[in-house]
Amino acid sequence: MENAISIANVSSVRNTYMKPRIVAFIPAHNEEKSIRDCLAGLGDQSLPKDVELDVIVIADNCTDRTEEIALEAGEEFRLKLKVLTTENNKHRKVGALNAAWKSIYGDPLDLYDKKLTLFQEYYKQSIKAVLGMDADSRLAPDALTQLWEGLMSSRNIGGVMAKYTMRMPKKKSLIPKEDVRYEEKIRTGEYGGPISRWWTHQQKQDMASWLLDLQYNGGSTYVLGGQATLFRPEALQNIIDENKLDGPWQDESDVEDMLLTWQIQKSKWKTLISPTARCFVDAMRSYHTFRQQRNKWQSGTVELLTNRNIAVESNHKGKIWRSQIKQFIDFTVRALFLILLAVALATDQFYWSWIWLIPVGLASVLNTILAIKTPMHRLIDVILAAVLISPELYLWVNLITFANVWLGKLSANKKDGWATQYNAERGNTRSKLAEGIIVTILLITAAIYLSFNYRDFLTSASVQLAIKPYLEVGWVVLTYLTIYSSLAMLYQIWTLRSRHTA
Structure with a gap:
């Protein structure tokens, strides 16, 4: 029975x-x-x-x-x-x-x-x-259907990622000061002051630039972000079978989503970004948490590029290396310009050339277009982008992170990127921004004092003659690097003419 x-x-x-x-x-x-x-x-x-x-x-x-x-x-x-x-x-x-x-x-x-x-x-x-x-994260209405349609449009698509947009905090002035939950609402990140809102827009514009570049180049992506991605189960199972794993995701890298994407591509699956599906995500709410997040992303990316023990490749590896080289050139151009400018002014050998305004003008045009193409932008964001205040400050933060990570490659002690980011978000670690600003101000003040105090010596014929060859070589190197950067900006401006949206 x-x-x-x-x-x-x-x-x-x-x-x-x-x-x-x-x-x-x-x-x-x-x-x-x-x-x-x-x-x-x-x-x-x-x-x-x-x-x-x-x-x-x-x-x-x-x-x-x-x-x-x-x-x-x-x-x-x-x-x-x-x-x-x-x-x-x-x-x-x-x-x-x-x-x-x-x-x-x-x-x-x-x-x-x-x-x-x-x-x-x-x-x-x-x-x-x-x-x-x-x-x-929060998916926009109909985003799941749009991701589904993208995934099912071809048998060889392993994953489709939504387009991410950072949520702008509401003005904290909207909260009555007598509200008993005032401090709690500020801590949640739902409300923020001018700096918090400005910082969020910079992350939005950075994301918009990345998304537009991916779409211009066919929509293929080297990272299926964990905030909202639709995967084909067979693609995930391939990773398990080919790598003898007990699950698709691995913690060998601080950028587990990038490692997963590369392994999917290794199995001959396509990884794409949806042209329509949108997902709203939280931005890092302070300089400190942003630095720790970008430090994790950058160190994880560098580890994937350089660690031969992680036996995985990507069709986008050349593109990522070019991005690293571009950051190195951006850092070198700015550092070299500041050094040459300081030495030239101190020794009275500075000569102005109007041609230097060309890269500045290109940067202004590029960042203005990006600000306009950034979803839900504000007029003040476009203005600050046009005068290069916002892009330059944001770029310096990223360049400092870039330099810090590559210098860290020389260290024998590997940091846990996830733990560092978690601790920063919980307020368990402290930013050194104030100390950095103070040190920078002191160094500039000392340089100005020494330049004026030893003016006669620094502008003497013997010193000028000794310094001049180095200045000439430095300006030539800077000129070539600036030409390269200008051509790169021209190309990016050209790509932004397309109708793709961020």
Whole structure:
């Protein structure tokens, strides 16, 4: 009798029709303040015809109400949602994502080699796409359908990424000073002052520039960002099989999403950016957290480029190297110009040439166009871009990070980029911006004092004669580098004529 019931149950499962589905993986470590908004965005989505959406929130080593709020939001927005809780996960986001994957596809490291039930096998086969999302991201309405259409447009597409736009904080002047939650609202990042809003726009414009460049070059991307990317499950399974892994994501690099993308490309899958799907993400809210994030990204990128132990290549490797070379040239041009200018002024050998305004004019035009093409830009952002105040300040921050990372390659001590960024976001580390500004001011003051105090000596014929050859060589080198930079800006301005949007 029991055998008859068992056979009947198996038969009913076999005759069960499961609609194709998308499964969303959302790793969340103490995200009680943002998880509801993330899930509200999924609740807003209009799904493709006959396609269902399941949501898995991975409450990763949480000590707050992330799990409780996620479950409440799931009911509120009528999502098919479950919360997966991790314990003693030492691999942070990577471990959380792999835990969600194993909950569906099984764990190759399971000592008991448990087999999936027949229902689990059918469920696994019904999954046609996996959405990887951050808990502080929000998809725009219809974005999921647009990602789906991109993924299903060709059999060889392994992943499609949404276009990211940083959310602009509201003016903190909108909060009444007597509001008892004033400080709490400021801490969440939903509101911010002029500096916070300016800083957010610079990140938005930087992202817009990157997105426009990718689209101009065919839409292929070397990194499928973890904020919102739709993956083909077969592409992720290829990574596991070819690299003998227990899950698609790895923590060998601080840029796990870039490593994943390169491995997908290695398996001959295409990785694309959607021309229409948009995702709103949080910007880094201060100079310190931004520096730590960019430090992690830059160090992870350099590690992928230079570490031969990470046996993975990318069709975009040449493009990334060119980007690194461009940053090196940008840094060299500015450092060399400041040194030559200081020495020339101190020794009274400075000569002005109007031709120097050409690269300045090109930079102004380029940054003005980028500011206008940045989604939801403000008039003040366009003005500051045109006069080069904002782009130059932002570029210097990135160049300092660039120099710091490459110098760090000489160090024997490798830093944990994720831990550094987490600590910065929690306020456990302190910015050294104030000290850096003070040191810079002191150095400039000392240089000016010495230049005036020893004016007669520095402008003497013997000193001028000794310095002149070095100045001439320096200006020649600077001229060639500036010509290269100007041609690069002309090319970028040319690419921006296209109708692509950021």
